[in-house]
Amino acid sequence: xxxxxxxxxxxxxxxxxxxxxxxxxxxxxxxxxxxxxxxxxxxxxxxxxxxxxxxxxxxxxxxxxxxxxxxxxxxxxxxxxxxxxxxxxxxxxxxxxxxxxxxxxxxxxxxxxxxxxxxxxxxxxxx
Numbered sequence: 001x002x003x004x005x006x007x008x009x010x011x012x013x014x015x016x017x018x019x020x021x022x023x024x025x026x027x028x029x030x031x032x033x034x035x036x037x038x039x040x041x042x043x044x045x046x047x048x049x050x051x052x053x054x055x056x057x058x059x060x061x062x063x064x065x066x067x068x069x070x071x072x073x074x075x076x077x078x079x080x081x082x083x084x085x086x087x088x089x090x091x092x093x094x095x096x097x098x099x100x101x102x103x104x105x106x107x108x109x110x111x112x113x114x115x116x117x118x119x120x121x122x123x124x125x126x127x
Contacts, residue, residue: 004061007068007076011058014080018051021087031055044090047083054079 015034019026022043026034034055038048057076060066068076 004067007058007061007073010077010080011055011062014051014054014083017084018087021091031059044086047086047090050079050083050086054083 015026018024022041024034024037024041029037031052035048035052038052041048054076057079061068061076
Protein backbone atom coordinates (compact mmCIF):
# COMPACT_ATOMS: atom_id res chain seq x y z
CA UNK A 1 0.00 0.00 0.00
CA UNK A 2 2.88 2.38 0.74
CA UNK A 3 4.29 1.86 -2.78
CA UNK A 4 0.88 2.67 -4.27
CA UNK A 5 0.61 5.87 -2.25
CA UNK A 6 4.13 6.90 -3.20
CA UNK A 7 3.51 6.23 -6.89
CA UNK A 8 0.33 8.32 -6.80
CA UNK A 9 2.21 11.18 -5.13
CA UNK A 10 5.08 10.97 -7.62
CA UNK A 11 2.62 10.87 -10.52
CA UNK A 12 0.94 14.04 -9.27
CA UNK A 13 4.33 15.69 -8.86
CA UNK A 14 5.41 14.80 -12.40
CA UNK A 15 2.06 16.05 -13.73
CA UNK A 16 2.53 19.37 -11.92
CA UNK A 17 6.10 19.67 -13.15
CA UNK A 18 5.18 19.01 -16.79
CA UNK A 19 2.22 21.37 -16.60
CA UNK A 20 4.26 24.19 -15.11
CA UNK A 21 7.30 23.63 -17.30
CA UNK A 22 5.49 23.31 -20.62
CA UNK A 23 2.41 25.38 -19.80
CA UNK A 24 -0.01 22.56 -20.54
CA UNK A 25 -3.14 21.72 -18.56
CA UNK A 26 -2.57 18.46 -16.73
CA UNK A 27 -4.39 18.66 -13.42
CA UNK A 28 -7.92 17.31 -13.27
CA UNK A 29 -7.45 15.81 -16.74
CA UNK A 30 -7.36 12.22 -17.85
CA UNK A 31 -4.29 10.67 -19.39
CA UNK A 32 -6.11 10.49 -22.74
CA UNK A 33 -6.88 14.23 -22.57
CA UNK A 34 -3.28 15.03 -21.71
CA UNK A 35 -2.05 12.80 -24.55
CA UNK A 36 -4.28 14.65 -27.04
CA UNK A 37 -3.02 18.03 -25.79
CA UNK A 38 0.60 16.92 -26.00
CA UNK A 39 0.27 16.18 -29.72
CA UNK A 40 -0.13 19.92 -30.34
CA UNK A 41 3.04 20.88 -28.45
CA UNK A 42 6.67 21.24 -29.44
CA UNK A 43 7.74 18.90 -26.65
CA UNK A 44 10.25 16.30 -27.82
CA UNK A 45 8.19 13.29 -29.00
CA UNK A 46 10.32 10.91 -26.93
CA UNK A 47 9.52 12.88 -23.77
CA UNK A 48 5.82 12.99 -24.71
CA UNK A 49 5.76 9.22 -25.23
CA UNK A 50 7.60 8.54 -22.00
CA UNK A 51 5.32 10.90 -20.04
CA UNK A 52 2.14 9.29 -21.39
CA UNK A 53 3.49 5.79 -20.70
CA UNK A 54 4.35 6.85 -17.16
CA UNK A 55 0.84 8.26 -16.65
CA UNK A 56 -0.79 5.10 -18.02
CA UNK A 57 1.20 2.91 -15.64
CA UNK A 58 0.50 5.25 -12.74
CA UNK A 59 -3.21 5.12 -13.58
CA UNK A 60 -3.16 1.36 -13.04
CA UNK A 61 -2.02 1.92 -9.49
CA UNK A 62 -4.34 4.83 -8.83
CA UNK A 63 -7.55 3.67 -10.48
CA UNK A 64 -7.31 -0.11 -11.02
CA UNK A 65 -6.00 -0.86 -7.53
CA UNK A 66 -2.97 -2.56 -9.02
CA UNK A 67 -0.50 -3.39 -6.26
CA UNK A 68 2.97 -2.93 -7.74
CA UNK A 69 5.86 -5.08 -6.66
CA UNK A 70 8.89 -3.34 -5.24
CA UNK A 71 10.57 -3.78 -8.61
CA UNK A 72 7.57 -2.25 -10.44
CA UNK A 73 7.50 0.72 -8.08
CA UNK A 74 11.25 1.24 -8.43
CA UNK A 75 11.01 1.12 -12.22
CA UNK A 76 8.16 3.64 -12.24
CA UNK A 77 10.11 5.98 -9.98
CA UNK A 78 13.03 5.65 -12.40
CA UNK A 79 10.72 6.62 -15.27
CA UNK A 80 9.65 9.73 -13.36
CA UNK A 81 13.25 10.74 -12.80
CA UNK A 82 14.09 10.11 -16.45
CA UNK A 83 11.19 12.29 -17.63
CA UNK A 84 12.41 15.16 -15.46
CA UNK A 85 16.03 14.79 -16.52
CA UNK A 86 15.20 14.50 -20.24
CA UNK A 87 12.87 17.46 -19.98
CA UNK A 88 15.51 19.61 -18.32
CA UNK A 89 18.10 18.59 -20.92
CA UNK A 90 15.68 19.42 -23.76
CA UNK A 91 15.01 22.87 -22.31
CA UNK A 92 18.72 23.60 -22.06
CA UNK A 93 19.27 22.49 -25.67
CA UNK A 94 16.31 24.55 -26.92
CA UNK A 95 17.56 27.63 -25.12
CA UNK A 96 21.12 27.22 -26.35
CA UNK A 97 19.86 26.79 -29.93
CA UNK A 98 17.61 29.82 -29.65
CA UNK A 99 14.55 27.66 -30.26
CA UNK A 100 11.35 28.17 -28.46
CA UNK A 101 8.57 25.88 -27.41
CA UNK A 102 5.90 27.84 -29.28
CA UNK A 103 4.91 31.35 -30.20
CA UNK A 104 5.50 32.83 -26.76
CA UNK A 105 9.28 32.88 -26.84
CA UNK A 106 11.84 30.56 -25.31
CA UNK A 107 10.78 28.33 -22.49
CA UNK A 108 11.82 29.79 -19.18
CA UNK A 109 14.23 27.76 -17.13
CA UNK A 110 12.30 25.40 -14.93
CA UNK A 111 12.34 26.47 -11.35
CA UNK A 112 11.84 23.90 -8.66
CA UNK A 113 8.34 24.11 -7.22
CA UNK A 114 8.76 21.28 -4.81
CA UNK A 115 10.36 21.26 -1.42
CA UNK A 116 12.82 18.65 -0.26
CA UNK A 117 9.97 16.39 0.84
CA UNK A 118 8.37 16.42 -2.62
CA UNK A 119 5.40 18.60 -1.74
CA UNK A 120 4.37 21.65 -3.73
CA UNK A 121 5.70 24.61 -1.76
CA UNK A 122 2.36 26.36 -2.03
CA UNK A 123 0.56 23.47 -0.35
CA UNK A 124 0.48 22.71 3.30
CA UNK A 125 2.47 19.63 4.15
CA UNK A 126 0.69 17.26 6.50
CA UNK A 127 2.49 16.64 9.77
